[in-house]
Amino acid sequence: MPVELTLRRAAEEVERGDLASVLRARQRLVGLVTSYPDRLDLRDRLAEVYRVLGDTAQAGRWSYLADRRDEAETAAFERAYRTPEARLASLNWVSGEATTETARIRLTALQGAVSEQVRAELAVADDRDSSWTTNILVLLGLIFVLLCFVVGLVTLVTWAYRGIAG
Numbered sequence: 001m002p003v004e005l006t007l008r009r010a011a012e013e014v015e016r017g018d019l020a021s022v023l024r025a026r027q028r029l030v031g032l033v034t035s036y037p038d039r040l041d042l043r044d045r046l047a048e049v050y051r052v053l054g055d056t057a058q059a060g061r062w063s064y065l066a067d068r069r070d071e072a073e074t075a076a077f078e079r080a081y082r083t084p085e086a087r088l089a090s091l092n093w094v095s096g097e098a099t100t101e102t103a104r105i106r107l108t109a110l111q112g113a114v115s116e117q118v119r120a121e122l123a124v125a126d127d128r129d130s131s132w133t134t135n136i137l138v139l140l141g142l143i144f145v146l147l148c149f150v151v152g153l154v155t156l157v158t159w160a161y162r163g164i165a166g
Helices: 003-016 019-035 040-053 056-062 071-080 084-090 101-129 132-165
Strands: none
Touching: 003 019, 003 040, 019 040, 040 056, 056 071, 084 101
């Protein structure tokens, strides 16, 4: 079904106002956004449907890249998707270049925040992995395993010698 026809049907369903029709409109628009993820106008229409449904977090999600957005919806979206990585993934942005300057700025900022988050997580992991306590415990564990191996080998050789000599 062509995009414009799908948009028209979705608009008619929203105008009907009953829950079943609005949910059908939502499904139509989700399909369009999935098929055309770089079309910001489709994202705006989907945000409008979520406003009708009273889902501020999803309205904020789909209007996140828009030139004009509601700060309460944006805050609800950021509470629902707590990390920059979760926010970026939830936007389902697969295209490389955004079509508006606002969307480019917001995507770049979000991608930068994801990079910072990953760097911070790696720094914490590096600090934990290189602590002296951890290294000493690992070394003691290796010595214990090696000692058990040597005792087992000596015991095996002793039994074998007694079996041959006996």
